[in-house]
Amino acid sequence: MREPKPFSPIPFIFSILLLSLGYALFSYFRPFPTTETEWEFLANAKAATEEGGLISAREPLAFWFVVTWKKIFGSNYIPSFIALAGLFYSLFLHLFLLLLRNVEWKRNHYFVVYLAAFLPFSYGFPTSYFTETLCLVFLLLVFLTFRLEKMTDLLIFPTFTLLAFFSSFIMFYLGFTFFVIFTGIRGSRKAAQKTSVFYKKKNVPFLFLLGYLAFFVISLIFFSYSNFFGEKSIGFLFKTWYQIALMILLPMLTIGIGHILLKTEKELNTITASVVLGITILVSVYFIFKDLRSTAKEPWDTQTKNLTKSFGQALVLKSDPIYLPKEFSFALYFQTGTKTKYLKETVIPDKSFLYVEGIWNQDIQLVQKSGLFRRSNRSIGIVPLSEDDVLIQKVTFDKIKNEKNLSFISKKIEEAWTSVPTKRPFDEYTAGLQKKFGYLSFY
Secondary structure, eight states: OOOBBOHHHHHHHHHHHHHHHHHHHHHHHOOOOHHHHHHHHHHHHHHHHHEESSSOOSSSSSHHHHHHHHHOOOOOOHHHHHHHHHHHHHHHHHHHHHHOOBOOOOOOHHHHHHHTOOOOTTHHHHHHHHHHHHHHHHHHHHHHHHHOOOOTHHHHHHHHHHHHHOHHHHHHHHHHHHHHHHHHHHHHHHHHHHHSSSSSOOOOOHHHHHHHHHHHHHHHHHHHTTTTSSSHHHHHHHHHHHHHHHHHHHHHHHHHHHHHHHHHOOOGGGHHHHHHHHHHHHHHHHHHHHHHHOOOOOOSHHHHHOOOOOOOOTTOOTTTEEEHHHHHHHHHHHHOOOOOBBSBBBSSTTOOEEEEOOOOOHHHHHHHTTTTSSTTSEEEEEEEOSSSSEEEEEHHHHTTTOGGGHHHHHHHHHHHHSEEEEEEEHHHHHHHHHTTOOOOOOO
């Protein structure tokens, strides 16, 4: 039987660049940004570039890459972010198949990777989970380079491990656990096969695996007890991992199944199969665009324009604390550079404004007719942003909360205040990490 040809790095690198370019073009022409985290990453990229800080609790390493990329190529924020997201995603998919197949890749191996990148339910992963994508790249490099046979391995392994850790703590916490379990089981099997006639050797890899799993359980208990990620920290962790898995497992399964089929079925290595895979990729991209155009979310343009207008009319001062939903806060900063709050502080000044949904124009008229405000007052502390959402000042809320005929408005305001999250120990951790990287924290 003829041995397979060795792996060739030049087509591999070319394919990484080709897919990253294709993904960048695809993302540039689709509706973008459309999710809270996409606005968040763009806002952080702007804050890191223009003000030397970050406006949310994110690990700073990924944004250092964005700032560096922008400085080198001189491109705008969206093209820079999309290009890097595409590059990281392309690296992740190629490295994952390399983990499965370290000998020569045939043409259809590359087509399988391209198909995995443009699946309808997973195409938005690198832009919605930018820091997690970078972390996965470094974790795969840990898997691929873990040997500990040479002196250089003692430098490579901790370097990639630390880079993964500084990319995304939550993703690293899960991914490195899989790495320890995988290498621990493999190492313990090898150790068990090496029997000694004179004495019984300790299975060191198995003992290390048990020790790490004990540490994992203890750390989960600590996170829960200290509310490290906020209330119900364990629930938050597993929910985040579940949301990540929903998007990334499908591309990984596609590559894994494709690898097995290409290895076992010779008919799938033909030009006909390549044409079918190419058509499948085009059809997938077509349906993605079709779905995006029919279900595109309304952006925050209306609210941003009305809030900017209220600044000009002095209805709201930029010095007034303004509490907004996270997505709106990030979008407003990216579009106008205006900093607002999305985490509740211990002391809330009377001049603070709160974003409240479900308040219509007729509700505002009821407040005006309630007699709580003088007719000469130019503003009653309620600023409409669209048809059914407003900014309400704390002073105004304090006045109307005891009015029975306005109780339905008070209830909506109280619900809005309750929904504003508080700062977590994890936020303090990321602020400290940002400081170590030389960034300020604007949250």
